[in-house]
Amino acid sequence: VILATGGNGQLFIPTTNALICTGDGIAMAYRAGAPLMDMEMVQYHPTTLAGLGLLITEGARGEGAHLYNAEGERFMEKYAPNKMELASRDVVSRAEQTEIDEGRGFPNGTVALDITVVGRKRIHEALREIVNVGRDFAGTDITREPIHIKPGNHYAMGGIKTDINGQTEVPGLYAAGECACVSVHGGNRLGANSLLDTLIFGRRAGQHAAEQGRGVSMPTPAGSELARERDAISDIVSRDRSGRRLSEIRAELGATMDGKVAVFRDEDRLREALEKVKQLQEEVKTVAVDDRGSVFNQDVLGVLELQFMLDNAECIVMGAIERKESRGAQYRTDYPERNDADWLKHITLTANGDIPEVGFSEVTMTQWEPEERTY
Ligand SMILES: Cc1cc2nc3c(=O)[nH]c(=O)nc-3n(C[C@H](O)[C@H](O)[C@H](O)COP(=O)(O)OP(=O)(O)OC[C@H]3O[C@@H](n4cnc5c(N)ncnc54)[C@H](O)[C@@H]3O)c2cc1C
Incomplete structure (x- = not known):
C-alpha cells in the first residue's frame, strides 16, 4: 500500500x-x-490573502515586489537587510507577524505587498494569475495598488x-x-x-x-478489522443529534492551531492548544450528524476527516512542545536560539494508547553540514 x-x-x-x-x-x-x-x-507562507488564505505567489517578490507596514516602512530592512523580501519563508513570515503584533500592521491584521513596482507590463506577463486573484477575491488591482497579506499555513x-x-x-x-x-x-x-x-x-x-x-498475493483484510470499521461508521450514522456541530469543532481547531501553533510558539500556548485538541477529540466522539444515508454520506466523511485532523493536530503540538529550541519553521519565543548540541535530531511520534509516544531519530548528514543562517 x-x-x-x-x-x-x-x-x-x-x-x-x-x-x-x-x-x-x-x-x-x-x-x-x-x-x-x-x-x-x-x-x-509569508504572502497569503487576509481572511481567505489564498496564496499570492512568491513570484511577486521574486519579480521585485516590496513589503510595507502601515507606517509606510519597508520593514524587511530591519530583519534581513541583505536579502530583504527574498529572505526565506520563515524569516519573512516572522518579520510580518512581528510588525502586526507590535501594532504596525493594518487594522485587518495584515501588511501590504506592493507589486506595482514590478511594472504593469511585466505583472501581466509574469503574474497574471495573481492579477486575477487580487481582482476577484480582494477587489484589488495589483497593478495599481498594494494588496493586503499576512502569513498563512x-x-x-x-x-x-x-x-x-x-x-x-x-x-x-x-x-x-x-x-x-x-x-x-x-x-x-x-x-x-x-x-x-x-x-x-x-x-x-x-x-x-x-x-x-512481485509474487506477493493480494492480502485479504481481516474480517474483524472490517467489522470494526463498519461498526464505527454505523455508530456515527445512528447517533443522536445532541452533540456539537462538526463545523464548530473544525473552526475551533483551526483557530487554535493558527492562534497558538503558528509562526510564534511558546510553552504556555502550546499546552493550551494540546488541552483544546484533547477536548475536541472527546467532543468528536458525539458530534452531531444530520445525514442518515448509506450512500455518499458527506456528514460521515466530515467526521472521519475531523478525527484524522485531530490526530495530526495532537502530534504537531506534542512535537512542538518537545522541541525546546528554535529551528526551521519552529520558532519558540521561550527558546529563541537554535541548539544543535541537544536538538540536532528528529522527533518521532508513535501511537501508544491515549498519547503519542515521543522518540528521536538521527539526522542523516551528507555533503552539507547545517550552519546558522545569517542575513
Ligand atoms: C497554493 C499552493 C501552491 C503551491 N505551489 C507549489 C510550487 O510552486 N512548487 C512546489 O514544489 N510546491 C508547491 N506547493 C506544494 C505542493 O503543491 C504540494 O506539496 C503537493 O501538491 C503535494 O502533492 P501530493 O501528491 O503529495 O498531495 P496532493 O496533491 O494534495 O494529492 C493528494 C491526493 O490524495 C487524495 N486523498 C486525500 N485523502 C484521501 C483519502 N482519505 N482517500 C483517498 N484519497 C485521498 C486527494 O483527494 C488528492 O487527490 C503548493 C501548494 C499550494 C497549496
Whole structure:
C-alpha cells in the first residue's frame, strides 16, 4: 500500500491548502503503528490573502515586489537587510507577524505587498494569475495598488517517516508526497521543492513497492478489522443529534492551531492548544450528524476527516512542545536560539494508547553540514 494523500493544512484556518488536505494518510499510518516525524515543522507562507488564505505567489517578490507596514516602512530592512523580501519563508513570515503584533500592521491584521513596482507590463506577463486573484477575491488591482497579506499555513515538512524508498516502519506500507517525511526539506522547505516529494520519491516508492509486491498475493483484510470499521461508521450514522456541530469543532481547531501553533510558539500556548485538541477529540466522539444515508454520506466523511485532523493536530503540538529550541519553521519565543548540541535530531511520534509516544531519530548528514543562517 502506498499512501499519497497530501498534507494537513486544513487543520489551520486560514490555509493555502485544498479542502482535501485533512491529513488522512498521515493519521491512517499513525494508527497502523508507523512513526510520524518532524510533525512540529509546519510552514507558514509569508504572502497569503487576509481572511481567505489564498496564496499570492512568491513570484511577486521574486519579480521585485516590496513589503510595507502601515507606517509606510519597508520593514524587511530591519530583519534581513541583505536579502530583504527574498529572505526565506520563515524569516519573512516572522518579520510580518512581528510588525502586526507590535501594532504596525493594518487594522485587518495584515501588511501590504506592493507589486506595482514590478511594472504593469511585466505583472501581466509574469503574474497574471495573481492579477486575477487580487481582482476577484480582494477587489484589488495589483497593478495599481498594494494588496493586503499576512502569513498563512502552507506546507507540512513532517509526516509519515519513510526511508528513501518510501518504506515506513510497517512492513508493506509506503508513503510518498507531502504526507511522507523523507526529510529532504529539513525543518523548512524551499519554494518549488515539493517536486522532490512527488516526482523523485513518488517514483522511488512506486518502483520499490512494485518490486517488493512481485509474487506477493493480494492480502485479504481481516474480517474483524472490517467489522470494526463498519461498526464505527454505523455508530456515527445512528447517533443522536445532541452533540456539537462538526463545523464548530473544525473552526475551533483551526483557530487554535493558527492562534497558538503558528509562526510564534511558546510553552504556555502550546499546552493550551494540546488541552483544546484533547477536548475536541472527546467532543468528536458525539458530534452531531444530520445525514442518515448509506450512500455518499458527506456528514460521515466530515467526521472521519475531523478525527484524522485531530490526530495530526495532537502530534504537531506534542512535537512542538518537545522541541525546546528554535529551528526551521519552529520558532519558540521561550527558546529563541537554535541548539544543535541537544536538538540536532528528529522527533518521532508513535501511537501508544491515549498519547503519542515521543522518540528521536538521527539526522542523516551528507555533503552539507547545517550552519546558522545569517542575513
Ligand atoms: C497554493 C499552493 C501552491 C503551491 N505551489 C507549489 C510550487 O510552486 N512548487 C512546489 O514544489 N510546491 C508547491 N506547493 C506544494 C505542493 O503543491 C504540494 O506539496 C503537493 O501538491 C503535494 O502533492 P501530493 O501528491 O503529495 O498531495 P496532493 O496533491 O494534495 O494529492 C493528494 C491526493 O490524495 C487524495 N486523498 C486525500 N485523502 C484521501 C483519502 N482519505 N482517500 C483517498 N484519497 C485521498 C486527494 O483527494 C488528492 O487527490 C503548493 C501548494 C499550494 C497549496
